[in-house]
Amino acid sequence: MTPLPGQSGSVPAAVSDAVPDTRRRSTDAAWDPRQYAVFSGHRGRPFADLLARVDADAPGLVVDLGCGPGELTLGLAERWPDARIIGVDSSPEMLDRARELDVSGRVEWVEASAEDWDPTECGASIDVLVTNATLQWVPGHLRLIPAWVASLAPGGIFAMQVPSNFDAPSHRLMREVAGRQPRAADLRPGLDRARAVARPETYAALLLDLTPEVDVWQTTYQHVLAAVPDGPHPVLEWVRGTGLRPVLGVLEADERERFVRDYERELDTAYPRRSFGVLFPFTRTFAVARTPR
Ligand SMILES: C[S@@+](CC[C@H](N)C(=O)[O-])C[C@H]1O[C@@H](n2cnc3c(N)ncnc32)[C@H](O)[C@@H]1O
Numbered sequence: 001m002t003p004l005p006g007q008s009g010s011v012p013a014a015v016s017d018a019v020p021d022t023r024r025r026s027t028d029a030a031w032d033p034r035q036y037a038v039f040s041g042h043r044g045r046p047f048a049d050l051l052a053r054v055d056a057d058a059p060g061l062v063v064d065l066g067c068g069p070g071e072l073t074l075g076l077a078e079r080w081p082d083a084r085i086i087g088v089d090s091s092p093e094m095l096d097r098a099r100e101l102d103v104s105g106r107v108e109w110v111e112a113s114a115e116d117w118d119p120t121e122c123g124a125s126i127d128v129l130v131t132n133a134t135l136q137w138v139p140g141h142l143r144l145i146p147a148w149v150a151s152l153a154p155g156g157i158f159a160m161q162v163p164s165n166f167d168a169p170s171h172r173l174m175r176e177v178a179g180r181q182p183r184a185a186d187l188r189p190g191l192d193r194a195r196a197v198a199r200p201e202t203y204a205a206l207l208l209d210l211t212p213e214v215d216v217w218q219t220t221y222q223h224v225l226a227a228v229p230d231g232p233h234p235v236l237e238w239v240r241g242t243g244l245r246p247v248l249g250v251l252e253a254d255e256r257e258r259f260v261r262d263y264e265r266e267l268d269t270a271y272p273r274r275s276f277g278v279l280f281p282f283t284r285t286f287a288v289a290r291t292p293r
Helices: 033-037 040-051 071-079 092-101 141-150 169-179 184-196 200-208 234-240 245-250 253-270
Strands: 061-065 084-089 108-111 126-132 152-163 213-225 278-290
Touching: 033 040, 033 092, 040 071, 040 126, 040 152, 040 213, 040 278, 061 071, 071 084, 071 092, 071 126, 084 092, 092 108, 141 152, 141 200, 169 184, 169 234, 169 253, 184 245, 200 213, 200 278, 213 234, 234 253, 234 278
Parallel strands: 061 084, 061 126, 084 108, 126 152
Antiparallel strands: 152 278, 213 278
């Protein structure tokens, strides 16, 4: 398989707070492609593991739902040079970055939420529908999956990966620290959204009701994150690009500073800095389903 971008482990230097943007929903910080890219090597690995189980030689139409900043979508274009590739995402910031990276205009980038995206608008049945690290942000996705599978061509493949780390210290501590804030009630809805992820057996049963060829599994990655003694805790930097956004988007600057200080102190205990860096175990759930040929 062609190596996918993001597997190199390269770490861009730019690290910034989420950039406020008027286009965002009121409870969310905008996605910041630079912050998200900080751990692109680690984040690319599950995508590669998912795609390794997608057995498709020459798909005509490939969709990446929740394509983010597009690096991994461009990897799909490399793997299937003759395929039409569509990247769908609800974040204008992520799509702006994707268009920048796609210098040859290889991919069709579509701004739409997963909830509103209509697969029939592609104008053809889909051969491979990939959705990586996105459905945790789509609370109703169990109800949407049947329509996505129905939009596949005969022998088409649906491939998804979601983080299953709601009970990991990174997320439990985020909720605990949020619960101690004066505006705890304002923070709860954004944090609760991670509950959208179902158990592996739920995805397996849902997909097996739709098609007999289904493969569901979980992997716990032991990410080793580089850590500087007095620098920001790397798990904080990781979640800043994803799960912490709903918190950062709600808080004012001084509240945000206080929250981050408390949370980082907890992270330092839960994920100690060692000679080799910080060990960050991360469980993810994968599902691949193929429709009958
Ligand atoms: C963690 S990133 C994953 C990006 C890319 N798939 C990857 O693996 O690097 C999650 C992406 O989901 C997108 N997203 C979140 N909620 C969404 C929704 N309801 N509909 C479509 N995209 C959504 C975000 O804008 C973001 O780009």
